[in-house]
Amino acid sequence: MKILVITEQRQGKWNNTSFETLVAAQQIAAAASGTVSAAVIGKGVAALADELAGKNVAEVLLVEHELLENYTPDGYCVALKQVIDAAKPELVLFPHTYQVRDFAPKLAASLGKGMVGDCTGFRNEGGTLVFVRLMFQGKTAADVTFTGTGPWFASFQSGAFRADLLAAHPSGKAPVNAAEVELKAEEIRTKPLELFKGAKSAVDLTQAPLIVSIGRGIKAPENIAQAEALAKALGAELAASRPICDEGWLPMERQIGSSGQTVAPKLYLALGISGAIQHVVGMKGSRTIVAVNKDQNAPIFEIADYGIVGDIFELMPALTEELQKAKG
C-alpha cells in the first residue's frame, strides 16, 4: 500500500501534528506492507523537506509554488490534486488540523473520493484497514471502512500517535523530489490577509501547575464564584471548556481545548465537563486528572485518574472546605 502524508507548515514552522501522522503512516505501512511518502507544501520550504528526508520515508515530495506561500483552500486543492494524480497513492493521510478541515474534504471530493476525518487509531483486520473515530461528542467510538477504490483520505487527531516514535531513515536520507504543479492566480478565490494573535493572554495556563476547569455543568455565570473559591483554596488557575467562553462567562484566554490552550499541569480538576474531543485534546497530557460529573457515562471519565459521580454544586464547597482544612 502506497501511503502519502501531507505535512503542514506555516511560515516555515512545522505543525507538529504532522509528525504524529507520519508515525501513524509508518505503523499502517508496517501493518499493511506499505511504503510512506511525505509531501511538504509552500514556498521556500526545501529545508523542511530535507528535514523530513531524514525520517523513515521512501520519498519526500517538495511541492513549491509562488502561489502556495500562504495557505488557501483553493490553492492547496488545485496543487495537491495534481500531486496525488501523479504520485498515485492508495491512502492519503493528514494531521487533523484546522487547516486540513478547511480543504482536505474538498480535495478528496475533487477526486470523487471521501475522507474519514479526525481518526484516533486504525486496525488491520485481515487485510481491511479499519479506522477508528469518535462520534457523539466522544460518547461512542466508530469503526469505519472505506468502500470502493482508492485513493482513500483520512486524518488523524492531534495526540492520537506519539511523535517521538517517528523512525529515522535506516540509511541516512530519502530522496527529495520536486513535484511540479500548475497553479493560476485566478484559481484562488479567497485572499489570505494578516495573521494575528487574539487578546493578549494575561494568564499563561500552560505554565500553571494546578488547574480547576469548569464546563457546561456550572449552569450559570453566578455559579462560577464557587469554582473560583475552590481554585483559590487549591492555589490553582481557573479554566473552562469552550461553551463557557462562548457564553462569555469567562474570557476566551481561559479556554482549554483545540481552539484554546493546550495544557499539561500536575493536576487538572474537571468540574461538570463532559469531555468532548475538542476539550480533551487540550488537557489529556495532564499528570493527574480528576473528573466530577453527574453523568457516570461522561467521556471525561475515560481519561480520569480519579472520578466522582455527583453534583458539582455539592462537591465544590465540600472540596473547598477540605482543602482549607488540609492547609490548616
Add this chain to the structure above:
Amino acid sequence: MNIIVCIKQVPAKDAALATAGNWIRESDIGFEMNEPDTYALEEALRLKEKHGGEVIVLSLGPERVKQTIKEALAKGADRAIHIADDNFAQLDPLGTARLLAAAIAKEKCDLVLTGLQSDDHGFGQTGVLLAALLNLPNATIIMQIEVQDGKMKLKRELEAGWFQWIECPLPAVLSIQSGINKVRYATLKGIMAAKKKEIATATRESLGVAIEPTQKIEKIYVPTKTKKTEFLTGTPKEMAAKLVEKLKFEARVI
C-alpha cells in the same frame, strides 16, 4: 442577501445513548438543533437584518427534524426545505453533501452557512464539501463576517489563539465557529408566525441524487478505557476528604 443555512437535528446533549449496530437507539431520547448550527442560523438572521434578503433553512433527516425546522422558523428564518430521509444516519459526508447541494442548486442564494460540525456524526465536512460540489469558494471556523461591496471580510480562527483575516467573494460557503454570536430565543410572536411559513419537502428521488457511499460505519460502541479510573464514593463531604487525601499522598500533586 439570500442565505441558506444548513441545520441538523441531533440527540439532546443530556440524552443517554444506547448503541445499536452502526447507529444509536432513537426511541426514548430527545432531539435538539445541533448547537454549532444555532450559531450559523443566528449569523444568517443578523446578516439578513443588516443587508435584507431571505433566510432559508435546509435540513436533512426523518420526519422528526421538522420540529427543529420549526424552531428555526420561529427564530426568524423565512422558509424551509426538508430533505426527508429516514436513512440519513448511514449517509457518508459526501452523500449528505450531495443531497444538500442538489437542494441548494435549485435556489438563488448569495451565501450558504453551516455549523462547524455536528454533535452526532461529527464529520465536520459538510460546508467544505458543499463548496466543492457547488464550485463556490469556502472558508471555515469563521468568527466574524463583514459584507462590503459584494465581497466579505472574514475572521478565521486558527489554532492556539491565532486568527487570520481573509477576503472572500460572494457567493460562498462558510462554516461558522461556535461562539461567533449570542444566539436568540424564539419569541411567542415568532412561534405564531412560524406556523404560516412554508416547509417544502424534497427526497433523494426528487433531487435526482444517487448515493454511492465512499465509506461505511461498521459499528459504533462505547470506547475502551485507556486509563483506570478510581471512583470515589460516599457523601459529598466524604468524597471531598478522600480526594484531598489521594491528591496529597497518592498522586502527590498538592
